[in-house]
Amino acid sequence: MNTIKTWIHQHQLGGLLALALLILVILPAGLDIFRLNLFGKYLTYGFVSIGLVMLWGHSGILSLGQGVFFGLGGYCMAMFLKLEASDPISTRIQSTPGIPDFMDWNQLTALPLWWQPFHSLTFTLLAVVLVPTLLAFCISFAMFKRRVSGVYFAIITQAVALILSVLIIGQQGVTGGVNGITDLKTLLGWDIRSNSARYILYFANAGLLLACIWGCMWIQKTKLGTLLLAMRDKEDRVQFSGYDVANFKVFAFCLAAALSGIGGAMFTLQVGFMSPSFVGIIPSIEMVIFAAVGGRLSLVGAVVGTLLVNLGRSYFSESFPDLWLFLMAALFIGVVMAFPNGLAGLLDSHIKPWLARRAASRQTPVAATGDPVVPASITPTQDLPLPTTIQAQPE
Amino acid sequence: MSNTDFVLAIEDLTVSFDGFKAIDTLNLYIDREELRVIIGPNGAGKTTLLDLICGKTRASGGSIKFKNTEITRMAEHKIVRAGVGRKFQTPSIYENLSVFKNLEVSFPQGRSVFGALRFKTSTEVIARIHAVAEEIGLEALLHTEAGLLSHGQKQWLEIGMLLMQEPELLMLDEPIAGMSARERELTAELLQRICRKRSMIVIEHDMEFVRRIAHKVTVMHQGKILAEGSMDKVQNDAKVIDVYLGH
Numbered sequence: 053m054n055t056i057k058t059w060i061h062q063h064q065l066g067g068l069l070a071l072a073l074l075i076l077v078i079l080p081a082g083l084d085i086f087r088l089n090l091f092g093k094y095l096t097y098g099f100v101s102i103g104l105v106m107l108w109g110h111s112g113i114l115s116l117g118q119g120v121f122f123g124l125g126g127y128c129m130a131m132f133l134k135l136e137a138s139d140p141i142s143t144r145i146q147s148t149p150g151i152p153d154f155m156d157w158n159q160l161t162a163l164p165l166w167w168q169p170f171h172s173l174t175f176t177l178l179a180v181v182l183v184p185t186l187l188a189f190c191i192s193f194a195m196f197k198r199r200v201s202g203v204y205f206a207i208i209t210q211a212v213a214l215i216l217s218v219l220i221i222g223q224q225g226v227t228g229g230v231n232g233i234t235d236l237k238t239l240l241g242w243d244i245r246s247n248s249a250r251y252i253l254y255f256a257n258a259g260l261l262l263a264c265i266w267g268c269m270w271i272q273k274t275k276l277g278t279l280l281l282a283m284r285d286k287e288d289r290v291q292f293s294g295y296d297v298a299n300f301k302v303f304a305f306c307l308a309a310a311l312s313g314i315g316g317a318m319f320t321l322q323v324g325f326m327s328p329s330f331v332g333i334i335p336s337i338e339m340v341i342f343a344a345v346g347g348r349l350s351l352v353g354a355v356v357g358t359l360l361v362n363l364g365r366s367y368f369s370e371s372f373p374d375l376w377l378f379l380m381a382a383l384f385i386g387v388v389m390a391f392p393n394g395l396a397g398l399l400d401s402h403i404k405p406w407l408a409r410r411a412a413s414r415q416t417p418v419a420a421t422g423d424p425v426v427p428a429s430i431t432p433t434q435d436l437p438l439p440t441t442i443q444a445q446p447e
Numbered sequence: 448m449s450n451t452d453f454v455l456a457i458e459d460l461t462v463s464f465d466g467f468k469a470i471d472t473l474n475l476y477i478d479r480e481e482l483r484v485i486i487g488p489n490g491a492g493k494t495t496l497l498d499l500i501c502g503k504t505r506a507s508g509g510s511i512k513f514k515n516t517e518i519t520r521m522a523e524h525k526i527v528r529a530g531v532g533r534k535f536q537t538p539s540i541y542e543n544l545s546v547f548k549n550l551e552v553s554f555p556q557g558r559s560v561f562g563a564l565r566f567k568t569s570t571e572v573i574a575r576i577h578a579v580a581e582e583i584g585l586e587a588l589l590h591t592e593a594g595l596l597s598h599g600q601k602q603w604l605e606i607g608m609l610l611m612q613e614p615e616l617l618m619l620d621e622p623i624a625g626m627s628a629r630e631r632e633l634t635a636e637l638l639q640r641i642c643r644k645r646s647m648i649v650i651e652h653d654m655e656f657v658r659r660i661a662h663k664v665t666v667m668h669q670g671k672i673l674a675e676g677s678m679d680k681v682q683n684d685a686k687v688i689d690v691y692l693g694h
Contacts, residue, residue: 275557275566282541282552289539289605292501293553294527294612303560 067352068265075258085247092254092322094362097122098261099315101343101354103308106268108340109348110277111304112284113201117209118312118339120216121184123331125313127220127227128183130326131167132176133236133244153235158225167226173240180317181310188309189302196298196305210333217332232327236320244321257318264311265351271307280304341384346394353396360395451515454479454616454646455500460509462499469495471670472509477616482642484649484657486681487667488691493650494536496667497618500648501533502526513616528558532614536621538601542594546585546604549593550576553608575611582640583607584633599630603637610641617641618648623656635659654682654692666691 060066079091100118108114140149146156151163169175191212195205220227228234236244243249271277283290283297291297320326329335338361346357361383369376391398455477462470469492477483485493498504500511502523511519518526527533541549554575557566580586583603588596593604602622609617622638623631631653638647638660651657657664657678664681666673668691674684681687 271564274564275552276560276563278544278548278552279563282544285541285543286539288503288535289541289608290552291523292503292527292533292535293608294524294555294558296522296524296558299560300563 064269067350068262068269071265071352071355072262075261076255080251080254085250088254089250089322090366091359092250092257093319094359095257095261095355096315096319096322097339097342097362098355098358099264099318100308100312100339101346101358102261102265102268102351103311103315104340104343105348105351105354106271106280106311107304107308108343109350109354110272110284111280111301113301113304114203114206114340115209115305115308115336116206116333116340117211117213117336118308119331119333119336120209120213121188121309121312122316122319122335122339123216123220123326123328124184124187125180125316126320126326126330127233127316128170128176128179128313129317129320130233130236131170132173133239133320134233135163135167135171136239137235137237152228152233154228154231154233155225160225164226177317180313184309184313184316185306188306192302192305193298196301199298201301210336213331213333213336217328220328220331228327230328232325232329234325234327236324239321245324250322253318253322257322260314260318261355264314265355268307268311268351276300276303338380341380341387344384344394345387347396347398349393350396353394353399357395451476451512452479453477453512454481454514455648456510456512456515457500458510458512460496460499460506460511462495462504462507468670470499470506473670473672475665475672477646477648479646480642480644482638482647482649482660482662483665484651484661484663485665485667486651486654486657486691487673490669491667492670493667494620495670497533497620497648497650500526500618501531524558527612527614528555530613530615531618532609532612532616533618534602534605534609534620534622536624538598538605540593540601540604540608542592544593545590546580546593546596547576547589549604549608550579550611553611555612579607579610582610583637599626599634602626603634606637606641614645616646616648620650621652622649623651623653631656 060069075091075095080088083091100122103121104115104118134152138150138152143149143151143153143156146153148156148161151160155163170179191208195201195208200208221230223229238244244253272281279290279295279300283295283300287297290300316326316330319330342358342361343354344357345361346355347353361380364383365376365380368379372379387394393400453476455475457473457475460470460473460475461468473492473496475496485496487493495504499506500518502518502521506519509519510517513526513529513531516529518529518531521529541552544552551568551572554572556572557563576589577586580589583606585596585600585604585607588600593601596604606619606622619638623634626634635656638649641647649660661678663676664678665675666681666684666687673690674681674687682692
């Protein structure tokens with residue numbers, strides 16, 4: 053058992069495993085499908101939050117427009133599902149059968165050209181990641197190469213969020229307008245509204261989120277991760293060490309956008325629609341609050357923060373709908389002022405030292421028994437999967 | 448201007464901020480393996496000159512040539528890659544990273560985004576980190592967080608980070624400011640050792656220290672060069688005594 057403990061500790065996987073336990077075992081075991089589906093929805097915001105950890109906490113670039121990328125990913129998925137739901141038979145009462153209902157209501161008589169590729173699932177899955185990434189690339193390349201940074205960059209991202217939501221609402225005929233794209237039914241003939249589909253989608257979403265966290269942890273450990281951290285603290289030093297800092301910032305922004313896009317697509321699949329209310333300024337700022345409350349330096353913390361804030365939202369917005377926004381703002385200001393590194397920071401600075409002190413005072417008398425000897429041959433290597441380690445050590 | 452043997456050739460360099468000429472038609476030539484010290488009163492334009500060479504500030508006119516290549520309008524990171532290293536006045540290190548990581552990040556490999564993603568800490572890199580750490584006297588502290596180092600050690604670490612890149616021209620802005628007598632001693636030895644393989648420009652105020660390390664001294668005043676030559680020659684120059692050293 054000790055080797056597993058060291059292995060987990062060495063790779064700092066404790067938090068990730070605890071999160072996996074929570075979202076893969078505890079939540080599905082303890083909640084009915086309606087509540088679980090709700091948690092699945094919250095977890096899709098988790099993708100945005102971990103993107104913000106990489107972008108804001110790790111690289112020091114605040115974006116107040118992550119809703120844009122969440123929305124783009126979600127819309128790409130929604131367009132595919134809408135086309136599948138709009139086959140000529142089920143839309144035969146329309147004046148132009150075979151096109152999405154909202155197009156028909158807006159007197160469109162043919163599917164716009166740029167909707168056509170979304171008949172293909174492969175294209176859609178690529179677009180879910182690439183469309184947000186490409187837009188992120190264009191914005192960030194233009195800004196960072198011109199040395200726009202800090203609060204000015206944050207304001208630009210907010211402007212983009214406003215522009216995109218206005219654009220979507222204005223172009224009702226091709227986007228579904230303020231209602232968004234609704235009535236999504238099947239994915240390649242598989243009914244995504246059934247309970248079994250919701251279970252499967254929940255687990256797919258949770259697994260994907262854990263995989264993304266793991267990927268981000270890996271990036272943090274590479275030289276790229278170190279450089280992003282170095283850039284956050286001493287940008288001049290990085291630049292005058294021969295690095296083109298703009299390129300590294302572009303990467304961080306694109307990474308966060310790609311993650312948000314995946315989250316958006318999972319949202320559409322689990323909730324069954326996508327609308328501009330997830331694109332604009334308010335949702336984008338809410339997403340920043342999720343990451344701030346959980347801890348902008350901790351990937352796992354940010355996901356936990358996302359779950360907690362959303363739980364709070366669904367409780368308070370039912371009981372005190374008018375007060376919710378004020379409460380949310382107060383929460384944000386409070387967190388930033390009192391504990392800027394969020395719940396995860398609180399855990400590191402207060403709870404862990406306290407636990408360590410307690411453990412130390414308890415352990416002193418038993419220290420003489422010594423640690424069990426671990427044979428060198430079964431010391432796990434980096435790529436040894438976890439189950440093998442357990443078999444090798446049948447204690 | 449024709450090609451020269453100089454590592455750095457600055458001609459007619461001018462920069463003005465809202466009409467104020469911080470550097471005024473300045474000419475400066477640095478030889479290979481030369482250690483040049485620039486002195487001068489506050490506001491003489493010493494730091495601005497280093498900013499111009501490394502690209503942090505852009506010149507209004509004139510030319511800066513590094514090994515006969517025009518670098519006046521080159522991007523900052525390209526100037527570094529060409530072989531110009533610059534240390535800032537206050538220690539500029541990554542406080543949250545270990546000494547080892549500070550040096551590792553400065554190793555000139557994996558400088559593109561995807562290069563950095565693929566970068567592996569090879570035995571070559573480790574060997575170099577140890578060699579540089581030994582040079583700057585921080586070998587025992589490789590795994591210490593850089594923020595915990597003393598002020599002098601932080602200055603050395605930043606010099607070490609520059610040495611990782613093997614620059615041909617190294618520019619140091621007041622490297623011994625705030626150091627103890629013992630640390631100044633060690634720094635002088637360090638600078639003498641590292642200038643055997645490269646040219647250096649050092650800005651400094653401490654005359655004792657300048658006398659010890661300088662091959663040649665340049666005195667700046669109001670964005671211009673007031674005097675240039677050996678320490679003795681400069682110290683006995685009437686103009687220099689008048690504006691800087693005092694009577």
